[in-house]
Amino acid sequence: MRQIVPPHWKKKIRHWMLDLDARIDSTLFSSGKGARELYERFSTFMDRFYVGRWKRWVIIEPLSEAATIGLVGLILMLALAVPAFRETADDDWLKKSDLAVSFLDRYGNPIGNRGIKHNDSIPLEDFPDHLIKATLATEDRRFYDHFGIDLAGTGRALMTNAQAGGVRQGGSSITQQLAKNLFLNNERTIERKVKEAFLAIWLETRLTKNEILKLYLDRAYMGGGTFGVDGAAHFYFNKSARDVTLAESAMLAGLFKAPTKYAPHINLPAARARANIVLDNLVDASFMTEGQVFGARRNPAMAVDRRDENSPNYYLDWAFEEMRRLVATFPKSYTERVFVVRTSIDMTVQRAAEATVENQLRQFGRDYHATQAAVAVADFDGGVRAMVGGRDYGASQFNRAVDAMRQPGSSFKPYVYATALMNGYKPTSIVVDGPVCIGNWCPQNYSHSYSGPMTLTQAITRSVNVIPVKLSIALGGKSPNPAKAGRVKITEMTRKFGIKAPLPDTPSMPIGSDEVSVLEHAVAYATFPNRGKAPIPHAVLEVRTGSGDLVWRFDRDGKKQTQAIPASVAADMSEMMSHVVSEGTARRAIIDGIPTAGKTGTTNAYRDAWFVGFTGNFTCAVWYGNDDYSPTNRMTGGSLPAQTWREVMVAAHQGVEIKEVPGIGMGQKRPPTPQAAAAMAAGTPKIIDTKPGPPPILTKRGADILVRVEKMLDEAIKTAGKTSSSEPPKPLRPLSSSSVAFPDSFAAAAPGQAAATAPPRKN
Template sequence: MFERFSSSPIVKRIKRILLRIDALIDSSMFDSGRRSRELYEDFSAFMERFHVSGFSRVAVELSCEALTLGLAGGVVLLALAGSAFQMTNENDWLKQTDLAVTFLDRYGAEVGQRGIKHDDSVPLEQYPDYLIKAVLATEDRRFYEHFGIDVIGTARALTVNARSSGVVQGGSSITQQLAKNLFLSNERTITRKINEAFLALWLEHHLTKREILQLYLDRVYMGGGAFGIQAAAEFYFGKSVKDVTLAEAAMLAGLFKAPTKYAPHNNLPAARARANDVLNNLVDAGFMTPSQIIAAQRSPATPIDRKRETAPDWYLDYAFGEIRKLAAAGKLGDNRVLAVRTALDSNVQKRAEEVIEKNLREQGRSYRVKQAAMVVMEPDGAVRAIVGGRDYGASQFNRATDGSRQPGSSFKPYVYLTALMTGKYKPTTIVTDRPTCIGNYCVHNYSGGYAGSMPLAMALAKSLNTVAIQLSQAIGNGDSRVGRAKIIDTCRRLGITTPLEDTPSLPVGQSDVILLEHSAAYAAFVNGGKKTTPYAAVEIRNRQGELLYRHDRDAPPQQQAVPYEKVVELAGMMKKVVEEGTGKRAQLGEGIDVIGKTGTTNGYKDAWFCGYSGTMGGCVWYGNDDNDPMNNMTGGTLPAGTWHDVMAYAHQGVPLKPIVGLKPDPKAADAVAANGVKPLELGAPQRPATLSKGAVQALESIQLKIRTIGGGKQSALEGPAALASQDEPRNSSQGFRAVGGVIQ
């Protein structure tokens, strides 16, 4: 049967077809292999022509490696450039930076300006020729030759600085400095320098050299609160930049390197020595001859006496950033010339700066500390004062608003509040100070020992690290990760935006926070648990005096962020920190309840005190920019003392308010009823008197009548600021002018 089937014609035909297919496949594979071999041989013969050996081979290999690395570097540079170029997305980026803002304090006294003065900007062609040459000879001699980054100048600066073991010459071009002024902060980071370089290239592509130089001279900080060389000429010499002499031009050009150090109203000998260097630079650069500068060297410039005038530059930088955000959000319309009444208390600002400088001068060496920062804020977020560092002229980086540091134990109130919110704990709940570990992480107390069992409130007063870690475990029902996630959520509710690293050490403050945000979060502890958003601008008007923005009208109202009753419990616990615990130096005496918390990080790299009365408060930080450890400084020493010295002054003559939810003692109630506290009781100097709230309201009604009679038209500075006459007593060195609606 099988033989009959296999011999059939159909089967034979199928066999022949399959055989042909097999032969076709075999021949195709053979032909493909042969052709591939021939192609390879041809390719090898072709490439053999390029065969090199010896030094030529080394050069080729190095070139190939360089190309590979160059391509990889290009990809990395494109990735890094992304963040820089995102800042230039807006088509009107230059218009947004052209704000001209005059700032008033809470009482209506003019305290400074920011931005370019539209009415006073002088075209570059009207500048004296020797002034332009002095700036270029000192700041960027190759300005018209480089492409935004002066490679030769940077290399030269690095060489000089290496030989001198310090920073003697700067390597940033004028274009780079303009990029920083237009788009970046003064933060000292590698990321900022990378963005600065890319933005400099972008500016060179979009603007001419003259436009770049004009923008730079209109915006550069020149000391004394003056931004732009025209404002500096008026401030230091009382004349337009068009009229400055060669000696005055040299003194102005010398300010760019260190505006405060060389400001003539601060240190005239240093300013004149620097001006002499600038004159020599003119000769070295070939712009002038020795005979042309000799008269200026023999007769140096003499500035106007302005030794008593100071500007709250840290505060104004923060306020100007706030105004720029409002303008970018379209809340100010197309207006670019503005008058802004802020919540700034000029007297408190000055006092905070003086206390910090005094402490650093007298105790900085013994504690090995060089920097400090402070924020004074009301419980609703009104910022009364900001100190961003020791010397604004030496470094404009604002450590209060832009820097982030580890808060240490000042972070613990967030942990304790989260524990109270679980319902498992009350201030009287007994906890045990004992050895505590999470995995390989074992925490120890500052004292090194263990205190045993105590109420939860006392554990916070003693700032026990072990209890904070135990609470993080209990909050998560034994899972510390879950507990830390809830703690982070509490921080977010209160306004902390910095990335909080989820590590076992989080509850004891090992993750960075920003001082301004930390201060605002603490405000919730005295206002009943409402989220506090810091703000500087109370009112904003255009040049015609028309009201564009009013915070109490246009800003979102405060929202309840955490349960009221739990915040009240926490406030009672934090009151014990000041009365019985690590924050005793912050006490303001009988009559003013204070809550607060100290903070000290590992290695004494940061020391904090954050606290509030019912009226105002904030945070104080001491440390070093390079994270060098201090000499055993804790939050209960200099930070708590600084807070006390500033707040004792700030609480004079202002209406005292109780901490929400806490029952004040009778003496505190009497102080509130008396509407003031004697300075001797607080251990502070006498604060200048200010108008009462009733007097301010009366002036506001007068202002309204004047507007009605005058048709409602007035300039920005003839509005609120003009209510008080020239003969009225002054509340600060800047002068006193009352403003309607002031909250003292």
Template sequence: MSEGEHSSLRTRLRNALLDLDSRVDSGLFRLGDLTRRAIAAYSAFMERFSLSGIPRFLVGMASEGFTLGAAGTVLILALALPAFRETSDDWLKRTELAVTFLDRYGNILGERGVKQNDTVPLEDFPDNLIKATLATEDRRFYEHFGIDVAGTMRALVTNARAGGVRQGGSSLSQQLAKNLFLSNERTIERKIKEAFLALWLESRLTKSQILKLYLDRAYLGGGAYGVDAAARYYFGKSVREVNLAEAAMLAGLFKAPTKFAPHINLPAARARASTVLDNLVDAGFMTEGQVFGARRNPATPIDRRDQAVPDYYLDYAFGEVRKFVETLPKSVNERSFVVRTGLDPNIQLVAEAALDQSLREFGKDYKVTQGAIVIMEPNGTVRAMVGGRDYGESQFNRATDALRQPGSSFKPFVYTTALLGGMKPNTIVVDAPYCNGNWCPQNYGRSYMGSIPLITALQHSLNTVAVRLGDKFGRSNIIDLAHKMGINSELKTSPALPLGAAEVTLVDMATAYSVFANGGRSVYPHAMVEMRVGDGEVLWRFDRDAPKPKQILPQNIIDEINPMLNNVIENGTGRRARLQGIKVAGKTGTTNAYRDAWFMAFTGNYVGGVWFGNDDYQSMNKMTGGTLPAMTWQKVMAYAHQGIELKFIPGVGNAPAPKLEETPNTLQVPGLEANQRPVTLSPKAAEVLVRLERLFKEASPLPARPAGPTASAAPVPNRAN
């Protein structure tokens, strides 16, 4: 192509682009002109509707109202959706979980969950009970729409003046919503859900239906759900038969069933009932003359003080059952179960008495107010559990839910890691000043022993040696081992980890020590031994369905660590826990500032853990794990080992235990004759009898009883082991 042809092509291309640009500019100009004319025409048209003065103000307010209303609707829907997710299509027909618990011999221990009783119609409830309930819980029940705005505002003002919570603002509908769908956690989220669910209930049920559900489903203490169950438990009669004084006491339980339960604190229950009578008069439901007789003759409940119920144990077992039920296939519609547990009622009584006696005798001197005990078999069957000093005062289970620092009772995991790393009990280690960065741990006596065998270092619970071992063999390896052995809580890799600076639960520590006691196998901690449905069908059995144990620690490691732990008891910090003629292995634990004191130990038969401390983490008066915890452990185990076939600790052998120089103080336990444990069957023999009973029932033409293995296993209530 010549130069002239190139020039002609460029000219044509330039002209085409200029033409396109002019067309775009012309089009945009015409579009802008049309838009301007349209806006002018629209403005001219809208001028006809121009407002001024008050009409303009009202239109503006309405516009803002619509805007805010739309935004508020979106916000309300966002808040309501989480609440409505708590409901289901069958919420009214759905039954709650109800469990009857048996001890290891088949005797009834107690119940947990809700056994619904809807058989008493609302019109059969005494008028004075309904009035007492409404006067105390929700006087405007028949007037509000689910949320008592006036009552809520009144409660806010009262609480603000008092500087604390003195009056509740929840309506009866809100309380029912909480009982049906929500937990008892005190959070703003729960209160929001509660309010929306109250409105939801009001839109679907009548006031009478809501009141009936509230009276049938509310927890009123003593394991009783609903006023009819409470009337039978506290007064031994149907709710139809309660008088005004009894109705006032029942109505007073809705606010705090445990605090005002008459079988726990009768004076508080009667004081609360008197407040209910005041409410009846203040609300205008009754006159002072009508309530005078109830004031003069307050209700007298059935005396249940001698009916010892292992509530902490039952709470633990019920939590275990709830987790198991969640794993059942949807085809299993049964919600009522009978569960045989591993609880030994006599060991439980002794454990409760030992904790109470220790706190009564030494609590003031040591400045300690709480404690907890767990006793289990080496296979993980929990035989006794005490979660605190008084279940009536506090239902918080310190054995399962309290995360506390274990102190030196954590050191066996450190020493076991060292043994796995190649050390031996006679390996020489150095006890001398040692620092990890700016942190320099010291021994309890602030002295050092120099070069000593590993077994001696554990015997004297030397801190510097434990920290050196942690740095040498890796704190992450110690954590991995502790988790494998049964510690479920988070363990942080801090320099102080080998000294027990992490937080654990007592039941987890007992589980981990069970690995030492059973020869190094994994442990599945459990209260539930067998679960049956109402018709007797076995859903779960520990020996058949529980996870099979795995070998966690080699036998040669068990043969090394257990003699070291036995040496701690016989020659070290745990001497107060020695048993006459029985080998014991274990470890004491004391934390900084004496906030926690532990004693963890085991024999060939049982593993036991004892913890003492204060709920508010206040320091005790120099209590160590080798003092009151070890002494309390010794009292329980001395009884538990009476009349049973003794087993040897793996790795320790059958060498005789050293003779005690003096006999420890005996424990006086009401209800246990002569405080001597009767000679009883071994666990295997007891299990054989239970299976024989099951075979006899299956062969019998009569239907199986719903309670599962019961009286034939052990008709004597004072049996043990």
């Protein structure tokens, strides 16, 4: 057999690969041998420095561990410092200030201010010596001795707090507090404290101690919407910080810790008690003697009484946050920080809402075991006309209308029914009220019984729990998990309505177990009377600079409404919900002459009670409950919430042209009275018994006239009473058209005189 000789090129490749393999093997062997020799040489060299016995464990090992820990700590500190130093990226951080916003109501009347109210033009040397000493003695006694972080003060604070079992003493230096004020927020997290420490050291390297103290005195929040001691001195004492007394300085220095808690215009006794602690600090720090502070103890500061300045504070806080977000959308080249903002608030409605909540809680709160309430009133553009975030802003600044998330109960069901109508159901569709279970969860009706077949209108009127759950299952169709698929559709629908709350997917979601806010709930309901268009809640209507230049306007630059559901579905939902008021669970919300619709809501253990409803003009949500989630005394949405809603909405419709609600018109026909039924049976002309028309509107001029008439009658009666018994009393002179003019609401105008009526307020 002839031997096959491989081609020449294959032979070369084989030799090249063998050569490469040999070279790799040789290199690895040489490298290993060299590494061993190098290691042996290094070991021989290091053996010269070997330390054994006690010297190793006492000196060498601790130093080695310290070096290792120090290196790791340095790397960790650098990693933590990077996010902190990013906060200083703005080159204009020292000059940059917060917004200063003056708010107007929808008619252009001033209602309050938010943002910076400070004056940084006063040099440090012009501040009274006792004001600076009071600040240092209370906030940072070793301010001029530390490098930005007072390690001794922090350790002392930790010991004090550990012994007291709670936070009794703060450990932050003035520099740390300034870093927080300039760059960070007030959230209580470890991340914020770490950033604060790095930024404090950073500030100490760039500013002198006096510059840091001056900035702190100018930028610290002092309560009442004021920043800096000079702004606070003007607000609380009507004087410059240059002129404050020792007692007033002590009260101002006491505000740094908790300006809201110790604000003298809110809680003067607490402010004076805190000022007395500041005086103790002055003596303990050896800045003053007991004799020097004795006069301030005997004659404490008296703040200006500002209780009559009844600003809508919950509303202003929310509007200011909206303004912050709005300014963030302006071009970066825009440097203006002072604005005048016209809002959508109607102070007539606002005061009525505040007074109604206070009156209801004062009269019925104890019986129902309810301590808090929230109200939001809005128009169909989404402009919020009134907002009550709690019973007392001075006692708690937490806005329950915006920030509190509470279970809506049955007031969530309209979103479920709207989803059903969007998927082929009709208000007259028949559903069966009967047992249903999802897994091991079986919903129960309020009556713990079932009513059998009924229409969707009847189901929402009677607030049946089983029906929305059955609808959620039916909406899922033929999917493997129809209940879950149906809830997904319901969630998508609520998003279209404007609800941004998380809404976790739970079997009980269709009957209102997920949490929403009062404001979002109120404005979402406006979609029904707004022909299916979902408005966006807002406070700002117009933004101008301090010089009057127009910057932004909602109708021109704001977000536009979206069509959430067809107008026909919205009309059907309004008609269905009108039965809840006329014959269902919310009959206390009936307003004669004004078409009304809505839905009550009551959660488990009566923790939350709601009524959310609308007319042709406004939408409104009312919530009652307790901050600690404790149950009320069987309060339902048809009780205090519906009653409050009615009183607020009556005030909101004063002087307003009443509009019809699509799907309802101007109201439903009432059942004929027995007299009308008898007349119809007798063949008399048909009598239509409907709800009476809107109540007569009493204009301001008409009210003034009635007051004048009352005074004149009182004076006439007094004059008649003083007449001698022997002298017959003089007859009263009749009122002529020249002495008083009645508006056309009461009588025709006198000849030659215009009717005294005021034009209705526009929506």
